[in-house]
Amino acid sequence: MSTQKGNSSRTRPQKHKNQTAFKNTLHDTSNRTKIINNLEVADVCSRCKEIIEWKIKYKKYKPLTQQKKCVSCEQRNIKQAYHVMCIGCGIKLGKCTKCCQEKEVVSVTVNKIPFRLDREMRFKLKALPERRRRTFKRYMEKKEKDELTNDELKEDLLNKLEALKVEDKDEDDDFDFDLSEEDLSYSEHEDECN
Ligand SMILES: [Zn+2]
Ligand SMILES: [Zn+2]
Numbered sequence: 001m002s003t004q005k006g007n008s009s010r011t012r013p014q015k016h017k018n019q020t021a022f023k024n025t026l027h028d029t030s031n032r033t034k035i036i037n038n039l040e041v042a043d044v045c046s047r048c049k050e051i052i053e054w055k056i057k058y059k060k061y062k063p064l065t066q067q068k069k070c071v072s073c074e075q076r077n078i079k080q081a082y083h084v085m086c087i088g089c090g091i092k093l094g095k096c097t098k099c100c101q102e103k104e105v106v107s108v109t110v111n112k113i114p115f116r117l118d119r120e121m122r123f124k125l126k127a128l129p130e131r132r133r134r135t136f137k138r139y140m141e142k143k144e145k146d147e148l149t150n151d152e153l154k155e156d157l158l159n160k161l162e163a164l165k166v167e168d169k170d171e172d173d174d175f176d177f178d179l180s181e182e183d184l185s186y187s188e189h190e191d192e193c194n
Contacts (some may be wrong), residue, residue, distance in 0.1 A: 037056060042107050043090050046103075048098035064079065121158065128164055139160055
């Protein structure tokens with residue numbers, strides 16, 4: 001009998017079976033969804049992380065429209081939806097920033113694997129003149145402080161390396177905010193030749 005309840009030894013296969021795993025970008029490729037999908041849930045305990053990630057996956061996630069007040073320091077400094085405590089207080093008190101329990105939290109800001117230039121990048125960097133290498137290193141130091149994932153950082157730095165390389169071939173570059181004596185005399189010399 002097909003309507004029989006609690007029959008665990010059913011041999012008939014499930015009638016409606018999903019052919020593919022649920023994918024929230026199937027009908028929605030908007031930027032908003034993309035940004036939400038790329039969110040890295042951190043500074044919360046693993047249970048809260050799961051809850052938030054579930055919301056992201058099933059499109060229940062609602063980003064904050066403005067920063068929220070921290071329940072501990074009462075400053076309006078929470079950027080992440082569903083968090084009730086700011087990251088600073090979470091770290092200080094050793095608590096999850098969502099459920100506020102004293103639990104071990106998943107953290108990207110603290111436990112992030114340090115970024116290293118890979119072979120391709122080192123090769124590209126080596127090919128640059130010294131002054132540009134310094135420009136790149138300064139840029140990299142600045143960028144490392146941004147809240148980027150290593151993948152994002154890598155992409156950004158690769159673009160920068162490319163930009164430095166291309167500009168090198170141009171007759172002039174306008175990003176030269178740190179011309180050294182040597183550079184100036186070099187360009188003067190060039191002018192004389194023309
Ligand atoms: Zn706080
Ligand atoms: Zn929690």
